[in-house]
Amino acid sequence: MTLQFKPAETFRDTFTYRKSPEDILRFPFPFPEDAYMYSVNIEPHVRGGPTAAFQAAFDIDEHYIAECRERERVLKEDPKRCQVLPHMLAAEWDSLELIMESLAQDYPEHFSLTRAGDLWTWVNRPLNIHQSFTFGKVETLPCGPFEYITRQAQGDFTLQDQRDDNLYVDGGMVTTQADWSLEFDIGMSFHEWHGPVPLAHEKGVFDRALKYLLRLQYGQPVRRLNWTMTVNPRLDTSPENYPVWGPDKASVTPENVADKVHLRVELQTLYRLPRSNAILFGIRCYLTSVADIARVPKWRRRLHRVLRDLHPDIAAYKGLPRFRQMVVDHLAPLDDGAPTSRGIAPDTDVLAG
Amino acid sequence: MSDQGIKSRPKYQPIAPDPQGRHHLLVVDGPEVPTEALAEGVTPSAFEVWTVARKSAVPGSAAMDEEAGAVRVFRAVPHLFSALEERLARETMGLRLYAAGPETFLWDANGIGARAGLSRQEMAFAHVGAQARRIFCVHCRTVMEGVTTSITTCAGCGAPLFVRDHFSRRLAAFMAVQVDAEVPGEVPPAEELYS
Numbered sequence: 001m002t003l004q005f006k007p008a009e010t011f012r013d014t015f016t017y018r019k020s021p022e023d024i025l026r027f028p029f030p031f032p033e034d035a036y037m038y039s040v041n042i043e044p045h046v047r048g049g050p051t052a053a054f055q056a057a058f059d060i061d062e063h064y065i066a067e068c069r070e071r072e073r074v075l076k077e078d079p080k081r082c083q084v085l086p087h088m089l090a091a092e093w094d095s096l097e098l099i100m101e102s103l104a105q106d107y108p109e110h111f112s113l114t115r116a117g118d119l120w121t122w123v124n125r126p127l128n129i130h131q132s133f134t135f136g137k138v139e140t141l142p143c144g145p146f147e148y149i150t151r152q153a154q155g156d157f158t159l160q161d162q163r164d165d166n167l168y169v170d171g172g173m174v175t176t177q178a179d180w181s182l183e184f185d186i187g188m189s190f191h192e193w194h195g196p197v198p199l200a201h202e203k204g205v206f207d208r209a210l211k212y213l214l215r216l217q218y219g220q221p222v223r224r225l226n227w228t229m230t231v232n233p234r235l236d237t238s239p240e241n242y243p244v245w246g247p248d249k250a251s252v253t254p255e256n257v258a259d260k261v262h263l264r265v266e267l268q269t270l271y272r273l274p275r276s277n278a279i280l281f282g283i284r285c286y287l288t289s290v291a292d293i294a295r296v297p298k299w300r301r302r303l304h305r306v307l308r309d310l311h312p313d314i315a316a317y318k319g320l321p322r323f324r325q326m327v328v329d330h331l332a333p334l335d336d337g338a339p340t341s342r343g344i345a346p347d348t349d350v351l352a353g
Numbered sequence: 354m355s356d357q358g359i360k361s362r363p364k365y366q367p368i369a370p371d372p373q374g375r376h377h378l379l380v381v382d383g384p385e386v387p388t389e390a391l392a393e394g395v396t397p398s399a400f401e402v403w404t405v406a407r408k409s410a411v412p413g414s415a416a417m418d419e420e421a422g423a424v425r426v427f428r429a430v431p432h433l434f435s436a437l438e439e440r441l442a443r444e445t446m447g448l449r450l451y452a453a454g455p456e457t458f459l460w461d462a463n464g465i466g467a468r469a470g471l472s473r474q475e476m477a478f479a480h481v482g483a484q485a486r487r488i489f490c491v492h493c494r495t496v497m498e499g500v501t502t503s504i505t506t507c508a509g510c511g512a513p514l515f516v517r518d519h520f521s522r523r524l525a526a527f528m529a530v531q532v533d534a535e536v537p538g539e540v541p542p543a544e545e546l547y548s
Contacts, residue, residue, distance in 0.1 A: 164472060181491050187523040188361065195361030196519050239491045239530060243512065246534025322535065 375447025382454025
């Protein structure tokens with residue numbers, strides 16, 4: 001299906017972001033069952049999956065142009081949202097190659113990559129970019145290779161260096177994050193940057209996940225879903241700007257809860273990179289309002305049950321206490337108690353309401 | 354509130370010389386090696402020791418050789434760190450760096466070691482003395498020293514800040530986040546936790 005981009009929509013101030021019916025149905029709903037607890041929910045990242053968001057290596061949707069513009073704006077305000085430590089240059093080129101090749105393969109109508117030896121030409125039609133450059137020569141691009149390509153992709157990215165049997169977050173493009181700071185976390189080990197997450201350390205989740213990721217193979221990427229909730233369709237919920245978006249959380253009322261509160265899902269992908277042996281971590285963010293989720297019967301039943309029974313420590317870590325009960329109260333009358341099928345697929349191709 | 358359950362907070366243990374090391378340099382934020390900084394049975398003579406006198410008139414050291422048992426005295430912490438940068442720049446494989454003192458001193462030493470190419474396995478730290486924290490305001494990047502309370506006011510942007518246990522070794526600082534961002538004025542009382 002041809003994407004109808006909506007370049008003018010906004011993720012701050014006026015919040016004109018809206019989802020088409022097709023965009024709602026392709027949402028990677030994060031709950032495979034009616035209850036939620038931390039787990040090592042990692043699976044192979046192969047094309048095809050329960051919704052259309054899983055059909056490409058790096059998913060592009062109708063918000064592509066608007067999200068790239070929002071990223072450009074965040075970087076103008078705070079250039080340190082993109083930082084890469086100097087020893088990661090090989091990983092930068094690895095990332096550029098992987099993302100360019102994948103976008104050109106998955107979306108030939110929008111992107112193309114032609115190579116003559118080290119002379120590459122990249123065409124990005126939605127953003128109207130035509131760039132010839134020499135692979136491996138930084139001075140032939142307008143900025144560093146990692147920044148260059150991640151300015152043209154949806155979602156955040158980090159670069160993990162592997163050494164001493166650990167992973168270190170030694171670079172990133174982080175403008176659409178769920179309340180973590182690259183400026184503060186850059187250089188941290190795997191357990192350090194996950195330090196603030198409750199319960200999961202005690203369950204051994206991070207020990208097992210690190211072991212698994214240290215063995216990640218080139219050509220066999222993996223993925224997992226993570227989630228939180230955000231008031232208003234705001235991409236930049238950074239700690240840096242918490243004084244700007246924090247007041248949103250106190251603005252939710254029983255009358256506006258369905259439109260204001262959004263389920264925020266991260267489709268996280270992990271790729272071993274060939275030259276650097278680093279890992280590229282993609283954190284692709286999707287926002288869907290409670291009102292839009294309620295248009296899918298299975299999803300509204302399940303979201304109601306998950307939020308109603310959520311462990312209070314997880315609710316507190318994700319910043320939900322001010323409005324969780326309002327979401328539960330809104331969804332309760334919409335949950336008829338019927339059983340739900342396993343997995344995240346919407347089980348319908350028509351929206352209710 | 355004193356244990357927020359955050360796992361980026363470093364853990365420390367008393368120092369013992371790494372048997373894999375060829376030479377052991379111990380830097381101390383104070384005039385002598387605190388006994389509680391060393392593991393049981395370990396004596397300062399196992400290390401080349403650098404100390405800080407906090408005096409301008411520092412007598413010449415009896416032994417200036419770079420060997421175990423030698424003690425060098427510095428006027429102040431920046432004086433020691435300046436010499437440490439020079440020393441590490443000309444060191445070779447096998448050096449182990451140890452530090453004893455308040456947390457800020459340890460992680461500033463760690464930063465100098467890391468920039469000189471020492472790995473985490475080549476350094477060890479013992480936290481002795483003050484618990485006061487260096488904090489980093491995540492909103493305006495102001496760094497404040499010697500914070501002893503759970504909540505303090507940012508000297509840079511004026512925000513009332515909550516001091517999290519989330520620690521960055523690179524910045525040698527704890528993260529501080531505005532405590533009343535959601536409802537301005539909703540500030541809990543500050544507790545004296547890190548004195």
